[in-house]
Amino acid sequence: MTIGLTSRAVVSTCAMCAAGLLALAPAAVAGGGGADPGTHGGPRAAAPQPSLLYRSGTQVRPRAGAPEVPEVSALSWLVADADSGEVLAAHNAHRELPPASTLKTLFALTVLPVLPGGIRHTVREEELAGIGAGSSLVGVAEGRTYRVSDLWRGVFLNSGNDAVHVLAELSGGWRSTAARMQAKARSLGARDTRVLSPDGYDTPGQVSSAYDLAVFGRAGLRSADFARYCGTVQADFPGRDGGSYEIRNTNRLLSGDDGVEPYPGLVGIKNGYTSKAGHTLVTAARRDGRTLVVTVMNPQAGGGFAVYEEARELLDWGFDADGRVEPVGSLEAPRVRPAARPAAGPAAQPAAVPAAVAPKPPEGGAAWPATGVIAGAAGLGAGALAVAVRRKRARSAGS
Structure with missing residues (x-):
């Protein structure tokens, strides 16, 4: 069976894809490019040297x-x-x-x-x-x-x-x-x-x-x-x-x-x-x-x-x-964000992710990895396509 989409559905789908790109890649849009840090996108911050405090002497x-x-x-x-x-x-x-x-x-x-x-x-x-x-x-x-x-x-x-x-x-x-x-x-x-x-x-x-x-x-x-x-x-x-x-x-x-x-x-x-x-x-x-x-x-x-x-x-x-x-080290202890207390009812929020592993965008306006942008946009686009298909089927059933 061939599924046809109206021009409006196609436009809606594309708009949602674009929204996905904007939501997931703010740094890429704002920075005018998605260069990988450390290659051609500017200097990379120096990595901290390892602590020596557990060594003897x-x-x-x-x-x-x-x-x-x-x-x-x-x-x-x-x-x-x-x-x-x-x-x-x-x-x-x-x-x-x-x-x-x-x-x-x-x-x-x-x-x-x-x-x-x-x-x-x-x-x-x-x-x-x-x-x-x-x-x-x-x-x-x-x-x-x-x-x-x-x-x-x-x-x-x-x-x-x-x-x-x-x-x-x-x-x-x-x-x-x-x-x-x-x-x-x-x-x-x-x-x-x-x-x-x-x-x-x-x-x-x-x-x-x-x-x-x-x-x-x-x-x-x-x-x-x-x-x-x-x-x-x-x-x-x-x-x-x-x-x-x-x-x-x-x-x-x-x-x-x-x-x-x-x-x-x-x-x-x-x-x-x-x-x-x-x-x-x-x-x-x-x-x-x-x-x-x-x-x-x-x-x-x-x-x-x-x-x-x-x-x-x-x-x-x-x-x-x-x-x-x-x-040679630091007196600062690694901090772990405490788990969030669940709210009552079905709208309860998931526990917080420990701060040490919580995902966040790179500092300095660097772009998200291209694979993440593409995957996110593809996911939103697929969702929009499914909506358009359901609308097409509904119109066909009612005619």
């Missing part, structure tokens, strides 16, 4: 004139740009090590948002139970009423495990807080961290890494409360008798205590020490509109203050290396 990609990376004794360290997240250099960045009180950065990221500083709380005996022997304490007393902001200053300045215990109980309990800290670490792309004791006290199996601690420190600087607490040098803490006493930040690069020269432009963040972890530090400094974050874990030489001097050397190097090194 010191990793750096120097350009001409770059300063030499300082030789430091820490088991692991990292220097990164806090704004872009680019890692400028690192040594054993993902080596899993005990973090000591630098883990309090993750504690603060997890608990600060749910405990406003103005809340007043009278400490109960059970909230101070289970504090590890030899823990650093700020002097929280049973029966004394504190503002939550007082307790946070006790955490950041004096590294008080007693303050951590009270805040953890206020936010759901010790185990719940550890679980939420673990989830927070994963959400930030920190995969080396295992949380068992929220205060950072030595616990078998509890680890983090120079990479993860830099992620936590960088994220903390984006919180006004975190940044304010971690950059405070001294404060008054409520005493047992109703008075108060002075506490000072134990980050010597910030306070300048114990003969350590303060670092110009330092903004915090947190130091730590335990017998298993040794001395650890995640810190940040600003210079000429640029902020660097540095992690140093367990220096093997130089005494108890070596962690500060090695951080100083790495900060100096990072500022001197500005524009003269290529990044």
